[in-house]
Amino acid sequence: TGKMIAVIGSGPAGLTAAYYLSTLGHQVDLFDQADKPGGMLRFGIPDYRLPPEILERDLRVLEKSGINFHMNHRFDREFGIDQLKAQGFDAILIAAGTAKSKTLPIENSDLDGIYPGLEFLRSAKLSQEPRLGGNVAVIGGGNVAIDAAMSAFRLGASEVHLVCLESREEMPAHEWEIAQAEEEGVRIHLSWGPRRFTSGNGRVSGVELIRCTRVFDDQGRFDSQYDENQTDYIPADSVIVTIGQDVDPELLHTVEGLQQGPGNTLKVDENFA
Known part of the structure; x- marks a missing residue:
């Protein structure tokens, strides 16, 4: 489609969104502060519940679909939403989860x-x-x-x-x-x-x-x-x-433009913007 989408967060929501956006023909870049993708799938759910090899198998599917992973990437006031827009991304999805x-x-x-x-x-x-x-x-x-x-x-x-x-x-x-x-x-x-x-x-x-x-x-x-x-x-x-x-309050303080909504969630409008 020629559209570039940035997804912030590589947990279940971010990975799922990235996959479906990629199947629609968009170029998807996924950013996360961790050294490996997966979020709670990797760092929260015990191995007896979700064996690591299952997660790695699914991640290989995402990588083959053309999604670009940018790990060890922490958003702050020096590199945030405005910087992503300046790089040419047409849309940005924040899927930081409740960590x-x-x-x-x-x-x-x-x-x-x-x-x-x-x-x-x-x-x-x-x-x-x-x-x-x-x-x-x-x-x-x-x-x-x-x-x-x-x-x-x-x-x-x-x-x-x-x-x-x-x-x-x-x-x-x-x-x-x-x-x-x-x-x-x-x-x-x-x-x-x-x-x-x-x-x-x-x-x-x-x-x-x-x-x-x-x-x-x-x-x-x-x-x-x-x-x-x-x-x-x-x-x-x-x-x-x-x-x-809860949403990590540090996210609200370091990424300019985000506002706190009810229940310590991110505030969005009717278009989820």
């Missing part, structure tokens, strides 16, 4: 031994094994929580407890993944939320829990409510927090 783990705004959340979910999985993938200890608590009920819990066992944990606000039916994780985690020994604590972390010698020692009586309101919006009279406690040598992801 920042959400944190818990509760007491002692900054203790040693408390790991953000994505950072934990990334460290495990890169063989930078975190110091977990025997008892591990995972906060969250989604697929990332399940992956973190099962990875903790593979890194030597003797007990893994998964704590989530939801009931079994409300858990966002796939049912087959929940069943697999239970088969491997993960103990799931339904309808509990973390109240505070306890410490010992400057490191996390456990999680105080409070009963969650409702997660969503009548319109299906998140609106958690709790029963202060029902509490519990889980001793833990380490805690992995997997309660969702």
Whole structure:
């Protein structure tokens, strides 16, 4: 077509967009700050879930389609959207993903031994094994929580407890993944939320829990409510927090022209521009 498209981000969204844009006849250049493409496919999803050879096979298909990969390329105010436009790109797609783990705004959340979910999985993938200890608590009920819990066992944990606000039916994780985690020994604590972390010698020692009586309101919006009279406690040598992801705020600060939208997403108009 003679059109040049730049795609920023080589995760699932960026790779998929690049592939389909290429099949439409456009020249596609894909940029990413990592040294290898794949994003969460490479650095987040455990190998037992997505074997590396499967990812490499699919990447070879993309390379053969004529997509140009530019790795180790970090966007900042010196090289950003305006510089890409100056190079002649007709359109630019930002597919940077949600690479920042959400944190818990509760007491002692900054203790040693408390790991953000994505950072934990990334460290495990890169063989930078975190110091977990025997008892591990995972906060969250989604697929990332399940992956973190099962990875903790593979890194030597003797007990893994998964704590989530939801009931079994409300858990966002796939049912087959929940069943697999239970088969491997993960103990799931339904309808509990973390109240505070306890410490010992400057490191996390456990999680105080409070009963969650409702997660969503009548319109299906998140609106958690709790029963202060029902509490519990889980001793833990380490805690992995997997309660969702956000767009990395550094992207908003370093790439001129981007604005923050609802839910820490990128703000776009009706044409996604």
